[in-house]
Amino acid sequence: METSGAPRRLRGTTSWLLGQATTHAARLVSEALGAVGARRYHYSLLAALDEFGPASQAELGRRGGLDRSDVVATVNELAEKGAVERRPDPDDKRRNIVSITPSGVAHLRHLDRVVGQAQETLLAPLSAAEREELVRVLNVVLEHQG
Amino acid sequence: METSGAPRRLRGTTSWLLGQATTHAARLVSEALGAVGARRYHYSLLAALDEFGPASQAELGRRGGLDRSDVVATVNELAEKGAVERRPDPDDKRRNIVSITPSGVAHLRHLDRVVGQAQETLLAPLSAAEREELVRVLNVVLEHQG
DNA sequence: CGGTCAACGTTGGCCTGGCCAACAAGTCGG
DNA sequence: CCGACTTGTTGGCCAGGCCAACGTTGACCG
Numbered sequence: 001m002e003t004s005g006a007p008r009r010l011r012g013t014t015s016w017l018l019g020q021a022t023t024h025a026a027r028l029v030s031e032a033l034g035a036v037g038a039r040r041y042h043y044s045l046l047a048a049l050d051e052f053g054p055a056s057q058a059e060l061g062r063r064g065g066l067d068r069s070d071v072v073a074t075v076n077e078l079a080e081k082g083a084v085e086r087r088p089d090p091d092d093k094r095r096n097i098v099s100i101t102p103s104g105v106a107h108l109r110h111l112d113r114v115v116g117q118a119q120e121t122l123l124a125p126l127s128a129a130e131r132e133e134l135v136r137v138l139n140v141v142l143e144h145q146g
Numbered sequence: 147m148e149t150s151g152a153p154r155r156l157r158g159t160t161s162w163l164l165g166q167a168t169t170h171a172a173r174l175v176s177e178a179l180g181a182v183g184a185r186r187y188h189y190s191l192l193a194a195l196d197e198f199g200p201a202s203q204a205e206l207g208r209r210g211g212l213d214r215s216d217v218v219a220t221v222n223e224l225a226e227k228g229a230v231e232r233r234p235d236p237d238d239k240r241r242n243i244v245s246i247t248p249s250g251v252a253h254l255r256h257l258d259r260v261v262g263q264a265q266e267t268l269l270a271p272l273s274a275a276e277r278e279e280l281v282r283v284l285n286v287v288l289e290h291q292g
Numbered sequence: 293c294g295g296t297c298a299a300c301g302t303t304g305g306c307c308t309g310g311c312c313a314a315c316a317a318g319t320c321g322g
Numbered sequence: 323c324c325g326a327c328t329t330g331t332t333g334g335c336c337a338g339g340c341c342a343a344c345g346t347t348g349a350c351c352g
Contacts, residue, residue, distance in 0.1 A: 021284045022168035094329040125290035144271035240300040240347045
């Protein structure tokens with residue numbers, strides 16, 4: 001075994017790097033959202049509605065990778081805020097149709113700015129080119145996974 | 147406001163991208179570790195010991211960003227497995243000195259491979275150059291944050 | 293020397309995020 | 323009409339990250 005002298009640079013391992021970076025980024029975003037009284041799920045759900053339009057809760061869950069049960073809670077909270085409207089689907093009595101309200105859109109815009117700012121501080125040390133490359137690479141990774 | 151017609155590409159937002167990528171990466175690593183009965187903390191702590199040598203629990207916590215209380219639990223579990231040894235510090239009765247055992251080193255090597263494999267599947271769609279660049283950029287970001 | 297403050301290990305608890313199981317109500321294909 | 327499936331909902335589990343408190347011990351300063 002060559003575990004004798006020099007300390008190994010596990011920290012330099014990509015996997016660990018990823019772990020560090022991910023937790024860091026996740027915390028930044030969560031904190032930013034928490035500061036304005038929102039959670040990740042709120043943002044995810046509002047964004048999905050804004051992007052793809054009204055949908056049933058199950059469909060919303062599929063869009064954002066949320067569990068059905070979590071969609072219930074999130075829609076409840078957003079509905080209380082008036083950011084979202086939940087009404088029964090006349091064509092399928094099992095379903096609720098969830099749609100974003102104008103107030104919800106405004107709220108989403110706000111969250112957009114907040115999250116964008118968090119990302120700004122995170123990526124501060126990177127040049128414009130590096131950021132672009134990072135975004136591109138991350139997109140590749142994500143799309144590949146489905 | 148130009149929020150009229152076309153759906154916006156929120157998903158393309160870097161912040162959201164980061165969110166997606168982070169959760170995805172975190173899950174991959176956690177699953178890989180869980181498959182061999184380990185957790186993030188175990189890996190983190192073993193790596194810190196292997197890299198920097200024996201230390202008190204508080205010091206270990208600082209190295210890996212773990213809370214003191216979590217270090218206690220993790221050391222307990224690792225000690226039961228025989229991967230780690232905890233003995234009182236003769237020079238400072240407040241402290242315990244935690245050191246990694248040969249078996250622990252072997253265990254760590256195993257975890258290294260497991261985590262590396264997870265990362266391999268994550269980064270599969272990337273070219274060697276892209277991976278290098280990704281690692282470099284992530285390092286920059288992390289170092290900048292401290 | 294005594295007293296004060298800080299660090300240590302430990303216990304216990306909280307909140308969040310992600311997940312799963314079960315259920316009743318509803319839909320749909322055969 | 324019957325079985326298989328979907329939907330919304332409730333309840334619960336486990337992990338991760340954090341914080342508060344406590345008793346013990348050490349360092350420092352008057």
